[in-house]
Structure formats: C-alpha cells, structure tokens
Amino acid sequence: MPHQVTTIIIGAGPIGLELAANLKQANVHYLHFDTGQVGQTISWYPKQAHFFSSPDRIAICGLPLQTQDQTKATREEYLTYLRTVVQQHRLKINTYEKITEIKTLGHHQFEVITDKDTYHAENVITCIGDMHLPRKINVPGEDLPHVSHYFDEAHKYFDQKLLIVGGKNSAVEAAIRCHRIGAKVSISYRQAMFNEKSIKYWLLPEIQWLIETKEIGFYPQSIVKRITPKTVEMESLNGEQQVDADFVLLLTGYEMDTTLLKQAGVTLQGPNRAPMFDDATMQTNVPGLYVAGTAAAGTQNKFKLFIENCHCHVVKIIRDLLDQEPQFVNPLAYVHLKETIPPTDRMPES
Ligand SMILES: Cc1cc2nc3c(=O)[nH]c(=O)nc-3n(C[C@H](O)[C@H](O)[C@H](O)COP(=O)(O)OP(=O)(O)OC[C@H]3O[C@@H](n4cnc5c(N)ncnc54)[C@H](O)[C@@H]3O)c2cc1C
Known part of the structure; x- marks a missing residue:
C-alpha cells in the first residue's frame, strides 16, 4: 500500500526548507524529498563562488x-x-530519493512515485528550482569527456588551453578565475560584445581589460560547430576558425525540467514555460498542487525570481493550507507581499 500523508514537499533547496520548518512547527503530517543532498543546486556552484545577494536576504526560517x-x-x-x-x-x-512521477488522482489526491517507493498525499508543494538541465548547443563532440556544462573549480585548468563558450556572468566569472590561476583562456560568444546587464558590475571592467590586453582570447560573433578531442571548430565573421583546446566549458545557461508539472496536469505558459498559479496562494491550476521558489518562474532567461523574493511564497502557502502565519520565515517575505523591491545587487541576467 502506498504511504499516505497530508503534504509532500519536493525539493530541499532554501525555499523547500523554509516551508518544511513551518509545516513541522504546525504539526502537519508531511514528507520531504530531494533527488540529491540538501541544497543540491547550490552544491554545484563553482567552489568558493559568492552569492550576489546579501546574507540577510538569503537567510531562511528567521535564522541569521x-x-x-x-x-x-x-x-x-x-x-x-x-x-x-x-x-x-x-x-x-x-x-537521494527522486520523484519520478506525480499522478493527479482527483481533487487534492495525488500519487507521488519515487525511485524507491509510492506515496499518496492531499497536497504537493513543488520547490524544484529552475536549473535542472544544461542548455545544450547540440554540436558533435558536446559529450566528449573534456567538455563540461559545469564549472566546478579552476585548478583543473592550470596550464591548460581552455575554451569557454558563453558570454554571460557564469562564463565571464569562470574565464577570470581560470586566467588568474594560470589557464590559457579563450571565450567564444555569439554576440559582438558583453551585455553589461548580464555581468556582475565588478567583473565587467576586468574582463574587458584582459581581452584588450590579449591576456584572454576573445572570439566575438562566433558559433561553435564541432568539438574534437584537441580542437574546437567555429564559424565567425572571419570565416571558419579552429582553436586548440584541452578543455571546453559550455556555460550557456540552464533550463527547467517541467516533466513533473506536466504529468500532474499543470498548465505551462509563455516563453519560459512557467507554471500557471494563483498569485495569492501559489496554488496551480491543479487543486492541491502548489509551486514555490524559483520553480514558479519556469526557465528564467532574464532572472526575475531569486531566493530573496521567494520567501513570500512560504507565507502564501502556509496561509492557504493552514490558515495561519508561518512562524519561521525571512522577514523580507512580508515586504515582498506588498511591493517589489530591487535585489541587493543588480542581478546578472542568465
Ligand atoms: C553560480 C550561481 C550563483 C547564484 N547566486 C545566487 C544568488 O546570489 N542569489 C539567489 O537568490 N540565487 C542565486 N542563484 C540561483 C539560486 O541557486 C536559486 O535562486 C536558488 O537555489 C533557488 O532556490 P529554490 O529553493 O527555489 O530551488 P533550488 O535551490 O534549485 O532547489 C530545488 C531542489 O529540488 C530538487 N529537485 C528537483 N527535481 C526533483 C525531483 N524530481 N525529485 C526530488 N527533488 C528534486 C533539487 O535537487 C534541488 O535541491 C545562483 C545560481 C548559480 C548557479
């Protein structure tokens, strides 16, 4: 027999945890799952990467x-x-228990299937984030072992020829860090120049200087056509070009995996394929199925939702489910319920 609970939370990122603390405090019979470890999305940031948000804004559950x-x-x-x-x-x-399917059985009746077991719940809250899959460039060689969509740490690239594909914040940050530790870095970017809105403002002058002084190679308006074990073939305004590369980092952004929401019957809308939900409650068009955190935005081409403006989702959901105020929430939640305030630092676009 499937295990029966009142509520299931999917995702143990910051917003899932903030919700869980409040359900627990209210003695709700809930279960909480994550496909990986707590803070799984954050665990694959580059080592020692800094948040752009100030600490008070990403604090959760009222804990400094x-x-x-x-x-x-x-x-x-x-x-x-x-x-x-x-x-x-x-x-x-x-x-380490992945939700593989959500079946909507009826009004507030869900069957949630994981890679280990099956559960029944009256409500499901999806806090699954929006960065599940790397945005592929779909060229031959993309799956070779020296090619990665994730920048983990710079040390690996010491004294190596590294080509970084992309021109937004993550690509520029990786290029500067790898250059500083002694990698021979080049950047291939589709556009003619970087958009200052897409890059942390303290990185922009540095990358421009490093390119101007040819410390970092730059291939503007170039499109990668093929990756081989030792080279990358590109097409640019100068015609076809071949660049030597021991490693290739494809930092071209991430996409949300909307499979679970689609299975459950949630309507996805707009270019971001964002779930449809009632802004007052965060309940989707499927009664009993809620969305919280950055998952509410779909694939974010221009970031609109970050941790700091998602705390209010916790208030909305706890009010709707329990008709009470959450006890453990970042105070910013109440500010965002009333108004839109600018993020701490200008958020680079993805
Ligand atoms: C380098 C970098 C820097 C960033 N800096 C900032 C910053 O300064 N400020 C900011 O607000 N944001 C920043 N972000 C984005 C930030 O990571 C997200 O805003 C934040 O993680 C969103 O929190 P969340 O709780 O909504 O979702 P997430 O933290 O993404 O949590 C979602 C969780 O759901 C789990 N999950 C997904 N699918 C399933 C499934 N099928 N079954 C079980 N579990 C599942 C995932 O494993 C994950 O743990 C940054 C991102 C990167 C890559």
Whole structure:
C-alpha cells in the first residue's frame, strides 16, 4: 500500500526548507524529498563562488546567516548554513530519493512515485528550482569527456588551453578565475560584445581589460560547430576558425525540467514555460498542487525570481493550507507581499 500523508514537499533547496520548518512547527503530517543532498543546486556552484545577494536576504526560517568576513556568503558558507537550519529544526528529509512521477488522482489526491517507493498525499508543494538541465548547443563532440556544462573549480585548468563558450556572468566569472590561476583562456560568444546587464558590475571592467590586453582570447560573433578531442571548430565573421583546446566549458545557461508539472496536469505558459498559479496562494491550476521558489518562474532567461523574493511564497502557502502565519520565515517575505523591491545587487541576467 502506498504511504499516505497530508503534504509532500519536493525539493530541499532554501525555499523547500523554509516551508518544511513551518509545516513541522504546525504539526502537519508531511514528507520531504530531494533527488540529491540538501541544497543540491547550490552544491554545484563553482567552489568558493559568492552569492550576489546579501546574507540577510538569503537567510531562511528567521535564522541569521553570518559570514566569515561580513561580505556575501560563499557556496561553502551557505551550504554549512543550510545544514545548520536542518539540524536546528530537526527536519527529516528523504535525500537521494527522486520523484519520478506525480499522478493527479482527483481533487487534492495525488500519487507521488519515487525511485524507491509510492506515496499518496492531499497536497504537493513543488520547490524544484529552475536549473535542472544544461542548455545544450547540440554540436558533435558536446559529450566528449573534456567538455563540461559545469564549472566546478579552476585548478583543473592550470596550464591548460581552455575554451569557454558563453558570454554571460557564469562564463565571464569562470574565464577570470581560470586566467588568474594560470589557464590559457579563450571565450567564444555569439554576440559582438558583453551585455553589461548580464555581468556582475565588478567583473565587467576586468574582463574587458584582459581581452584588450590579449591576456584572454576573445572570439566575438562566433558559433561553435564541432568539438574534437584537441580542437574546437567555429564559424565567425572571419570565416571558419579552429582553436586548440584541452578543455571546453559550455556555460550557456540552464533550463527547467517541467516533466513533473506536466504529468500532474499543470498548465505551462509563455516563453519560459512557467507554471500557471494563483498569485495569492501559489496554488496551480491543479487543486492541491502548489509551486514555490524559483520553480514558479519556469526557465528564467532574464532572472526575475531569486531566493530573496521567494520567501513570500512560504507565507502564501502556509496561509492557504493552514490558515495561519508561518512562524519561521525571512522577514523580507512580508515586504515582498506588498511591493517589489530591487535585489541587493543588480542581478546578472542568465
Ligand atoms: C553560480 C550561481 C550563483 C547564484 N547566486 C545566487 C544568488 O546570489 N542569489 C539567489 O537568490 N540565487 C542565486 N542563484 C540561483 C539560486 O541557486 C536559486 O535562486 C536558488 O537555489 C533557488 O532556490 P529554490 O529553493 O527555489 O530551488 P533550488 O535551490 O534549485 O532547489 C530545488 C531542489 O529540488 C530538487 N529537485 C528537483 N527535481 C526533483 C525531483 N524530481 N525529485 C526530488 N527533488 C528534486 C533539487 O535537487 C534541488 O535541491 C545562483 C545560481 C548559480 C548557479
């Protein structure tokens, strides 16, 4: 027999955890799943990457987030913080258990199937984020072992020829970090120049200088056609070009996997394929199925939802499900319920 619970939360990122702390406090019989570890999305940021959001805005459950040097949190500091939140609230999370299917059986009746078991619930809250799949460039060689869609750490590229494909924040940040540790870096970008709105403002002058002084190679308006074990073939205004590369980083953005929402019957709309939901409650067009966190935005080509303006989702859902106020939430949630305030720092577009 499937296990029966009141509510299932899918996703143990910051917003899923903030919801869980409040369901637990209200004694709701819920289960919480994540396909990986707590903070799985954050765990694949590059090592020592800094958040652009200030610590107070990404703090959850009302628990302050302190950083070592009082500046913005690193990946490592935030993961440490998330683990502390889980311990502080004694949250039980079924980590490494992937939801593979959500079946809508009727009004507030769901069958949730994982890679380990089957569960029945009256409500399902999807906090699954929006960065599941790398945006592929679909060229021969994309799956070769020296090609990756994820920048993990710079050390790997020391004294190596590295071609980075992309021209937004993640590509520029990776290029500067790898150049600093002694990699021979080049960038291939579809556009003629970087869009200043897409890049952290403190990185833009540096990348421009490094390109101007030819410390970093730059292939503007170029399109990668083929990757081989030692070269990358590109087409640009100068015709066809071949660049030597020991490693290739394809930092071309990420897409949301909407499979679960589609299976459950949620309507996806607009170019971002964003789920349809009632803004007052976060309930989708499927009664009993809620969406929270960045998953509410679909694939974000221009970032509109970040952690800091998703705390209000927790208030809306707890009010709708339990008719009460959440006890553990970032105070910013109440500010965002009333107005849109600009993010701490200008958020680079993806
Ligand atoms: C380098 C980098 C820097 C960033 N900096 C910032 C920043 O400064 N500020 C900011 O607000 N945002 C930043 N972001 C984006 C940030 O990661 C997201 O805003 C944040 O993680 C969203 O939180 P969330 O709880 O909505 O979803 P997520 O943190 O994405 O959590 C979703 C969770 O759902 C789980 N999941 C997904 N599908 C399933 C399934 N089928 N079954 C079970 N579990 C599933 C995932 O494993 C994941 O743990 C950055 C992103 C990157 C890559």
